[in-house]
Amino acid sequence: xxxxxxxxxxxxxxxxxxxxxxxxxxxxxxxxxxxxxxxxxxxxxxxxxxxxxxxxxxxxxxxxxxxxxxxxxxxxxxxxxxxxxxxxxxxxxxxxxxxxxxxxxxxxxxxxxxxxxxxxxxxxxx
Numbered sequence: 309x310x311x312x313x314x315x316x317x318x319x320x321x322x323x324x325x326x327x328x329x330x331x332x333x334x335x336x337x338x339x340x341x342x343x344x345x346x347x348x349x350x351x352x353x354x355x356x357x358x359x360x361x362x363x364x365x366x367x368x369x370x371x372x373x374x375x376x377x378x379x380x381x382x383x384x385x386x387x388x389x390x391x392x393x394x395x396x397x398x399x400x401x402x403x404x405x406x407x408x409x410x411x412x413x414x415x416x417x418x419x420x421x422x423x424x425x426x427x428x429x430x431x432x433x434x
Contacts, residue, residue, distance in 0.1 A: 309423045310334045312404045317428030322396055324432075328389040330404030330425055337385040341411035343421060344378065344389045346400035346430075353403065357389060358413030367413040372398075394432045401427040 316328040330342070343358040357378040358367045366378050377390040387404065405421035415421070 310337065310340060310406045312406060312423055312425035314402065314404050314425045314428040317402060317430045319431045319433060320394055322394060322432055322434050324394050325390070325392045326394065326430060328391065328402055328404075328428060328430070330387045330389075332385045332387070332406065338382055339410050340406040340408055340423075341413055341415070342378075342380060342387045343405045343407070343413065343415070344387075345403045345405055345418065346398075347403070347427075348397075348400040351400075353418055355416035356402070358415065359387060360413045361410040365413050367416075369416075391430070394430075396432050396434050399430060399432045401429050403427045 310332050311334040313331045320326050341361045344356040345353050346356050347353040356369055359378045359380055363380050375393045380387040404425040406423040407421045
């Protein structure tokens with residue numbers, strides 16, 4: 309497994325932007341496909357975005373497509389989630405997740421990922 313630590317959450321007005329970061333350590337970062345999930349109060353955790361181990365492919369939930377961009381920096385062992393045009397419905401705890409075996413980014417179920425961060429709160433006010 310790999311250890312994951314998220315950062316970058318906070319309070320922002322609707323229409324604003326935030327960039328989340330997830331720093332990985334413990335195993336070979338390059339071998340892992342990475343993803344962001346989120347969980348709003350009273351709701352189930354849902355897939356937001358994923359990036360392949362190679363960095364060549366990304367995949368987004370329909371609800372964030374065109375507004376969020378996921379990227380990775382191998383030198384820093386870090387993945388990012390740039391969130392633009394934020395909406396109040398984006399309010400949630402955002403979690404970083406990792407999946408080994410040099411995977412593609414199309415796994416959207418929680419059970420597909422074997423390492424998780426502790427989460428970072430994103431609150432979007434109207």
